[in-house]
Amino acid sequence: MARNVTALANTDQLQQARQLGEQVNREVGQVILGKQTEIELAFTCLLAGGHLLIEDVPGVGKTLLARALAAVLGLSFRRIQFTSDMLPADIIGMSVYEQDNARFRFHPGPVFAHIVLADEINRSTPKAQSALLEAMEENQVTLDGETHPLPVPFFVIATQNPLHQAGTYPLPESQLDRFLMRLGLGYPAEVLERKLLRGEDRRLLLTDLQPVIDSAGLRTLQAAARELFLSDALLDYVQALVRYTRQSTLFELGLSPRGAQDLVMAARCLALLHGHPGVHPEDVKAVFAAVAGHRLQARPGSAAAVRDPARLVLESVPIP
Amino acid sequence: MRAERHGRQRMRGWRAQGIPAPEQTSVAQLVWLLLLITVVSAPHLRTLPFWISAIIFVAAIWRMGAAFKRWPMPGTILRGTLTLGSALAVGFVYRQISGLEAGSALLLIMLALKLLETHSARDRSLVVLIAWFVLFAAFLREQSLGSVPLLAAGVVAGTVALLQAARNNSQVMTPLAALLLTARLLMHAVPLALALFLLFPRLPGPLWALPSGAQNGRTGLSSQMSPGDITSLAQSSEAAFRVRFDGTPPDRSQLYWRGPVLESFDGRRWRALPDGARRQKSGRPLPPNPADAPVYSYEIMLEPHHQRWLLPLETPLSWDIAAASLSPARELLSARPVATRSAWRGRSVATPRFRDARAPEQATREVSAARNPRSAALAAEMRAAAGSDRAYLRSVLSMFRQQAYYYTLEPPPLGDHPVDDFLFRTRSGFCEHYASAFALLARAAGIPARVVTGYQGGEPNPLADYWIVRQSDAHAWTEVWVDGYWQRYDPTAAVAPQRVDAGMAAALPGSVNTELPLLGSSPWFGRVAFGWDALNAQWDRWVLAFGPDQQSALLGRLGFTSPSLRDLALVCAATVGIILLLFTWLTLRNHGAKPDPLEQSWQYLCKRLARLSRPRKPGEAPTEYAAVLIAAQPELAAPLGSLTALYLRLRYEGIPDRAEVLRFRRLVRQFRLPPAGARG
Structure with missing residues (x-):
């Protein structure tokens, strides 16, 4: 098929990647009904080595999604329930003095896991939040001058309630930028909700989930994603999108260079999961809302403050 | 509703x-x-x-x-x-x-x-x-x-x-972005505007007929006068024309700019003779007289006055406007009224007399018997006392000089015998009164005489090499035919020599005329005003006065001698075309987007597909657009699906192979839209 094309990723790998993507979708889809797009994006985010923020009202399956992903990927999973009286030590761990050998010993906190679910992150104080965010940024924890690396891959799924709920400390923009994607789950469709009501508890299904890939396989996939072909036409498109967010009067603040990098990386991973040898504009469009949505700040009173700003951008920027 | x-x-x-x-x-x-x-x-x-x-x-x-x-x-x-x-x-x-x-x-x-x-x-x-x-x-x-x-x-x-x-x-x-884009657009427009300004075929006269409003109340000079007319002119500091001399200009008192010549007088009103009423044919330039008088060459930039007089320095020898002619009364007339700012060059001698052996028009001898009887009596008396024509004219001038005659811009009104009234009762007036009275006295003594109007003097711009002649420099003087010469007599100079030597402001120190600009009253303001006028003069000369003559001169320098209208149109179109091509080339080069064959074929396909349901939206990805079309027309699924896939593969999945691109192009050409009946 790609005979006449200088493809960088080989065909078998692409085939595998696509099958794997479908498998993850299918498995996780058994637990979370009717959220194929979100599942795929979450997996893409993980593959791209970024962290995921899920923002929605309680009870739509945020936690379930995180657990299901961990299960199918065969990775260790820890959950941190954020509360308002939480301290950084509750997240990263602490040094405890041991009388036996008269030394401090580090007791790792719950953050030391492959997949960490930071539940309701906006309910804790900024101090505790930043402890986690630092760990996300550095991929390591430093305590008393000692550095403790976090496991690889390290993937944080943070959930937060919509900001206007009482007793919350919303994440500042600079910290939102640390998350590769932000997703909302939304309510299930009527038909699916009926199925949900009729069926057994979804949590029980979690135990049935079989790992479809190990961390070595994940690394291979990530390497393949980095080798996908990026055409000039596609980079033109990405730059046009970024330029638009910076120049338009719709936004106070456009996409940062990091945001642009994240956009390309996410699009690469999605393209890989679709089995494309190169990144298509469709891939960029598919991840754009999730990658850019939380980084764009709509100017008050502009159309973007009301309508979906990411869609406004996608509709306005022509595909070259 | x-x-x-x-x-x-x-x-x-x-x-x-x-x-x-x-x-x-x-x-x-x-x-x-x-x-x-x-x-x-x-x-x-x-x-x-x-x-x-x-x-x-x-x-x-x-x-x-x-x-x-x-x-x-x-x-x-x-x-x-x-x-x-x-x-x-x-x-x-x-x-x-x-x-x-x-x-x-x-x-x-x-x-x-x-x-x-x-x-x-x-x-x-x-x-x-x-x-x-x-x-x-x-x-x-x-x-x-x-x-x-x-x-x-x-x-x-x-x-x-x-x-x-x-x-x-x-x-x-944002305002800044919009202004920057505007600046870029306008910069692009400048070369085009310049090319069109210089090369667009110029027609003689204004390109469009100016609606009539523009001419109202702008007349500077008139083909008739009864004392009182020029008062309004004298109060306007508007420029009538500007003049640049090659070399040393003549003395200020010699600057007589010749305008309408008035030959017919009914005792109250002076009029120019209509062409039909003349016996003489058109004049032609005479050799300088006396032969050794210095010849001045100059360029006049005339403000539009909607009349035909070109206002040369007295007396003109030659001029560079082919269509201009010298009237029998030695007025230099352009072929049609001066409706735009125009510039012309001429050569003149600044002598107060010139030979004209032809007998003057009968009109220059006529005296209305019914009017001004006392003046006629005075003339007869003084002529008899003087002995010769010249002596008589001198005695009239010295009468003005020595008796109590006054120069004023606000003379009292004159009755039914205006010259009598002026000479014996009011004794005050301005150039028109004196010129009119002097000419009548000459005629009454049997000497042919006429009134010449125009401008006298001017003001050198200290910051630039030209003189400004204003409407306030309007003047009237007398010409008398003695011994085969037309001789200029300026009786106003006898009454108020400063008027001729230094200008109106000097002649009227007491009655400060508020509408005259206070040039000279403050050196700083004077400099600014002169600087501004110099700038204006440049603008008028190089921009507004750019007409057919200047255009053909410019083209002549480029190697097109006497271009026809068609040549001009061709040169203009070619230049504009070259500029546009240059811009197109620069734009395409800067964007690096030579529309490559793959992109061209895709655009072509989209254009054809647009006829099926709707054009592709700018942000719509290929598969999304295909999905919309296929939803409307399921039979398109196979051909359109494979075309889209091929396009995506070539464009986004690697460096496309030339043969593959050509195959895509062929497939696009072969792609057939469903028959018209199926559309919809």
Whole structure:
């Protein structure tokens, strides 16, 4: 098929990647009904080595999604329930003095896991939040001058309630930028909700989930994603999108260079999961809302403050 | 009707949420429109009646109120009434609704009223286009250097407003971005404008017939005079023309600029002889006389005065306007009235007399028997006492000089025998009175005489190498035929020598004329005024006076001697074409986007597919567009699916192979749309 094309990723790998993507979708889809797009994006985010923020009202399956992903990927999973009286030590761990050998010993906190679910992150104080965010940024924890690396891959799924709920400390923009994607789950469709009501508890299904890939396989996939072909036409498109967010009067603040990098990386991973040898504009469009949505700040009173700003951008920027 | 109401409700719904509906005009767009209207109406407001400014102002306030405070916009009935009413008002005030004045008034009112129904992009663009029209009317009205900044501001504001108006209100550019883009666009326009200015075929005379309003009340010189006419001229400091001498200019007292020659006198009013009433044929330039008198060559930049006189330095020898001719009375006349600023070169001798052996016109001897009897008696008496014609004329001059005659710009009115009244009763007047009286006294003594009007003197611009001759330098003097020579006598010089030596201001130190600019009263102000006039002169000379002659001179320097209109059109079209090609090339090169064959084929495919249901939206990805089409026409699934896949593969999945691109192109060509019946 790609005979006449200088493809960088080989065909078998692409085939595998696509099958794997479908498998993850299918498995996780058994637990979370009717959220194929979100599942795929979450997996893409993980593959791209970024962290995921899920923002929605309680009870739509945020936690379930995180657990299901961990299960199918065969990775260790820890959950941190954020509360308002939480301290950084509750997240990263602490040094405890041991009388036996008269030394401090580090007791790792719950953050030391492959997949960490930071539940309701906006309910804790900024101090505790930043402890986690630092760990996300550095991929390591430093305590008393000692550095403790976090496991690889390290993937944080943070959930937060919509900001206007009482007793919350919303994440500042600079910290939102640390998350590769932000997703909302939304309510299930009527038909699916009926199925949900009729069926057994979804949590029980979690135990049935079989790992479809190990961390070595994940690394291979990530390497393949980095080798996908990026055409000039596609980079033109990405730059046009970024330029638009910076120049338009719709936004106070456009996409940062990091945001642009994240956009390309996410699009690469999605393209890989679709089995494309190169990144298509469709891939960029598919991840754009999730990658850019939380980084764009709509100017008050502009159309973007009301309508979906990411869609406004996608509709306005022509595909070259 | 229902649909419309529904639409309006939706509009209100949008507004209630504080969101501009997509079609609505945003505040930024409105501000630009208002700015544009302010700039383009400014040049007109001075001449238009007050109520038009008031209408514009009220409309602007109303529209702002609608935007900021949600005031209701006027309804259809009110708008209709306003439109009809103001059109009628314009018709009533101007007695017409076309023409420069009335047309500008009407355009401005309609511009203001259009603002009150401006919602959509189309409305906005219409407002901008009307504003461009108003700006052009301002250009017709005034083309001086002083009007350039405002016109330029109008061009900038118009371009920015057009850029903003055409956009969806969510895509309005920031002012800085819009100004920068405008600057770039205008920079692109400059070479084109320059090429068109220099090369667009110039027709003799103004390109468009100026509406009549522009000529009213601008007459500087007239083919008739009865003392009193020139008073109004003397009070205007407007420039009549500017003159640049090659080499040393003559003495100021020799600067007589010859205009209309008045030969017929009925005792009260002097008139030029109509051509039909002359016995003589056209004059021709005579050799300098005396032969050793210095010859001055000069260039005159004439302000349009809508008359034919070219106002040469007395006495002209040659001139560079082919169509100009010398009348029997030695007036230099252009073929048609001077309606634009024009420049011409001439050579003259500045002698007060020239030989003309032909017998003067009978009219120059006639004296009306019914009028001015005392003057005639005085003339007879003095002639008898003098002995010779020359001695007699000298004695008349010395009478003016020695008796109590006064020079004033505000002479008392004269009765039925004006010359008698002047000579014996009022004894005060200005050049016309003296010239008129002197000529009558000469005629009464049997000497042919005529009155010559024109300008005397001028003011050198200390900052530049030219003289300004103003309307206040208008003058009248006398020519008398003695011994086969026409001899100039300036009786005003006998009464008020300063008038001729130093100008009007020096002649009237007591009666300070407030309308004359106080040049010289403050050195700083004088310098500024002269500097400004020098700039204006350059502008007039190089820009406004650029006519067919200058154009063919320019082309001559480029190697086209005496180009025909067709040559000109060809050169112009070729230059413009080359500039456009250059721009296209630069643009394409800068964007690096030579439309490659793959992209071309894809665009072509999209264009064909557009006919099936709808064109591809700009942000629509190939598979998304294909999905829409396939949903409408399932039988397209196979061919369109494979074409899209191939396109994506070639474009995004690697460096495309040339053969593959050609295959794609072939497939696109072979692709057949479903038959017409299946569409829909």
